[in-house]
Amino acid sequence: MALTTRQRSRLYTAIAAAIGTEEAELLLDQFPAREGDELITRDYLAAVIAEVRADIARMENRLYVTLVGLTTVAVGVILTVGR
Numbered sequence: 001m002a003l004t005t006r007q008r009s010r011l012y013t014a015i016a017a018a019i020g021t022e023e024a025e026l027l028l029d030q031f032p033a034r035e036g037d038e039l040i041t042r043d044y045l046a047a048v049i050a051e052v053r054a055d056i057a058r059m060e061n062r063l064y065v066t067l068v069g070l071t072t073v074a075v076g077v078i079l080t081v082g083r
Contacts, residue, residue: 003031 003011008028016024032039 003028003033005033008033 008031012024012028015027019027
């Protein structure tokens with residue numbers, strides 16, 4: 001979760017006196033300053049990849065069904081015209 005500028009400032013002020021300014025800066029570096037700076041976890045990435053793979057599998061299945069249907073129609077037309 002990203003911290004707002006105000007939250008970062010208040011947190012820095014509160015902990016710098018207790019642990020020192022350099023240590024407080026190091027600690028705050030672990031929290032992103034903006035939402036876009038957030039790191040993702042391996043578990044999150046694995047879940048997103050699994051979703052993408054499932055979407056691709058569904059699309060492949062729909063494509064296969066469509067191709068089987070088109071092939072069936074084409075064979076029917078060829079057999080009908082060939083009579």
